[in-house]
Amino acid sequence: MALKRINKELIDLGRDPPSSCSAGPTGDNMFQWQATIMGPSDSPYTGGVFFLSIVFPTDYPFVKPPKVSFTTKIYHPNINANGSICxxxxxxxxxxxxxxxxxxxxxxxxxxxxxxDDPLVPDIAHLYKTDRSRYEATAREWTRKYVGSVQALPVDRWRSDPAALPLPRADTRCDRAYVLPRPASPWSCVSVCLHLLLTATCRNHPVPHIAIAHFVPSS
Structure with a gap:
């Protein structure tokens, strides 16, 4: 039952993807997904793409919800250092x-x-209530520091050659970029794969990039 429901949700995500979000299985394990969320434009997280882990319980969707957590660091009163979400x-x-x-x-x-009023990090919640401008400045700084080099790239169609994909905009912190496609197994693509991961060399340190695209399963 759980696997059938998870498969249906994956297909529905491909047919009607939510705005600024994407999600799909990591490898062949349908119970473990990776998701991405683009920082909303009207928030201090704008410009960032945040990675999340999703683990479905074996009795999904009954009894217990999926376990969803951020794997990208984020400054937020309802998200703690471990990525747990309130x-x-x-x-x-x-x-x-x-x-x-x-x-x-x-x-x-x-x-x-x-x-x-229902915080996971009381100190951040207090700052949000008492000094909003400082809270937003700190959240923007964390976004710049931890995900500032992550950019969403539009991919309009399937490309057999990853090198043909558009690269991130020029960034003073990044001088090279390599496209690393992640297989969308066990699906066959008629459009584009769900995610295309990129790695840029930033001061000799790898920085993750992601090209967000909609996955369309073959009929």
Whole structure:
């Protein structure tokens, strides 16, 4: 039952992807996904692409929600240093009617409108309430520091040669970029794969980039 539901959600994500989000399995394990969220333009996280881990329980979607956590560092009152997220639908308000698409959209909304009254990091919540400009400046600095070199790249069609993909815009911190496509197994692509990971050399340190594209399974 769980695998059937997860497969359906993956297909639905390809047919009607949520704005500024993407998600899909890592490798052949359908119970472990990776997701990405683009920082909302009306938030201090704008310009960043944040990575998340999704682990589905074996009885999904009944009883327990999926375990969703940030793997990219982020400064937010409802997200702690381990990436855990304080969101009611991922706790006691979970319903089998919810989907990963709805969860990701709720997280996007939380980035724009934090809930300082139910914080996971009280110090950040206090700053949000008492000094909003300082909170936003710190959140922007974290975004620049940890995901500032991550850019979303439009990919309009399937490219058999990764080198033909558009590269990130010129950035003073990055001087080279290599396209590393991740297979979308077990699906066959008629459009583009769900994710294309890029790595740029930034002061001799690898910096992750991602090209976000919509995956369309073959009929």
């Amino acid at each position: 969101l009611d639908i991922l706790r006691d308000q979970w319903s089998p009617a919810l989907t990963i698409s709805k969860v990701l959209l709720s997280i996007c909304s939380m980035l724009t409108d934090p809930n300082p």
